[in-house]
Amino acid sequence: MKTFLITTAIASALAVSASAENIGVSMSRFDDNWLTVLRNAISARADASDDISVQIEDARDDVARQLDQVKNFIATGVDAIVVNAVDTSATQALTDEAEAAGIPLVFVNRMPVNLDSLPDSQAFVGSDERDSGTLETIAVCDQLAAAGKTEADIYIMMGMLSNQAAVQRTQDIHDVVEAGKCAVTLNVIDKQTAEWQRDLAQDLMTNWLSSGTPFDAVISNNDEMAIGAIQAIKAAGISMEDVVIGGVDATQDALLAMAAGELDVTVFQNAAGQGEGALDAALALARGEEVDRTVWVPFELVTPANMRDYVAAN
Structure with missing residues (x-):
């Protein structure tokens, strides 16, 4: 009986591991207060689930480094990729790499220059x-x-x-x-x-x-x-x-x-909303679900009259 229980436990653990979805995330830079909130939201969203793991990399405002990170994610077989672009005019190369590999890609926060021509397996989550x-x-x-x-x-x-x-x-x-x-x-x-x-x-x-x-x-x-x-x-x-x-x-x-x-x-600008939305979109695409090419998270005006409503929001 003990052997059966141990074997079953191992099999269950392996099944969970095998079904876990792995998402690669390339951030333009870690050293930014607002982007840190976005990055932490992605991590928290993944940590709250037993079947999602994320690998987050710092591109350090380097276009070439970001492209290499995307290539490495592809080589390791991630289920989907999330990118906060270093240079929004240099996103076509990222799109091409992911599309050729058949891996879904979601741009977050910074709108890619090639937004109108993104393939069905790619999307943008951000604010207008x-x-x-x-x-x-x-x-x-x-x-x-x-x-x-x-x-x-x-x-x-x-x-x-x-x-x-x-x-x-x-x-x-x-x-x-x-x-x-x-x-x-x-x-x-x-x-x-x-x-x-x-x-x-x-x-x-x-x-x-x-x-x-x-x-x-x-x-x-x-x-x-x-x-x-x-x-x-x-x-x-x-x-x-x-x-x-x-x-x-x-x-x-x-x-x-x-x-x-x-x-x-x-x-x-809702950093947490964008981060969570980007991860959710990446997971949906990885599962073969349809996602709108553009997912908008609204901006909201803040003045001294309503600032208390936004304390701890970002």
């Missing part, structure tokens, strides 16, 4: 960047108008220019103005990239401040850069009540800055 910059810019305009401004001089901080989100969020600002949706006239003093990073944004803002040019607002493609701008502005002795600062992501650090009266506008 046409909404992010639009919500942010209109809210910044409204706050400038509420402060009595009819015209405002602004700086724009852009993310990595190889990233579709940075390009679209910046374009959103101009689209809002051209569509007449801004309550004030915006004059762009300068726009430069700080590559999504707080320290680079602080340096960039410091350089702008050194010119002595008066400004009314900073519209940033993400919260990390907005916080970097805030640090430089405070260091220069400028009152945060005199300027409007906008970002995107609604990270916990951003909400702390908002609670302190330093950040005026952000836009919640």
Whole structure:
């Protein structure tokens, strides 16, 4: 009887192991607060199941490294692959590798340039960047108008220019103005990239401040850069009540800055929702189920009036 029970237990364990679905995940970088939330959501979703395992790799913002990671996932026989692209203009090579191997691929957060031509075994899970910059810019305009401004001089901080989100969020600002949706006239003093990073944004803002040019607002493609701008502005002795600062992501650090009266506008991008959605889509494709080519996770405007609703959300 003991032998039978042990044998049965081993057989059951092997059956579970054999049926477990293995998903390879390549993240553009680990050293990013918002992407860390997304990555942790994928891990937590897998940990909550006995039959899902994930192997998560850091591409370190290196296109070639990310392609090698995808090739390695294919070589080890994963059931599906999830990619947070380093360069959204270089995703065709990733698509080609996965399609040739017959392995489903899901892009998450950063929209691939080849979205419209993805094969049936591939999908994108993310948020529509046409909404992010639009919500942010209109809210910044409204706050400038509420402060009595009819015209405002602004700086724009852009993310990595190889990233579709940075390009679209910046374009959103101009689209809002051209569509007449801004309550004030915006004059762009300068726009430069700080590559999504707080320290680079602080340096960039410091350089702008050194010119002595008066400004009314900073519209940033993400919260990390907005916080970097805030640090430089405070260091220069400028009152945060005199300027409007906008970002995107609604990270916990951003909400702390908002609670302190330093950040005026952000836009919640659901990192956990995107991570869980990407893993679910990858599993569905691996099981032969149909998945929409594009799965949208909505953006939501965050201001001091509703910021408490988003504490601990990202």
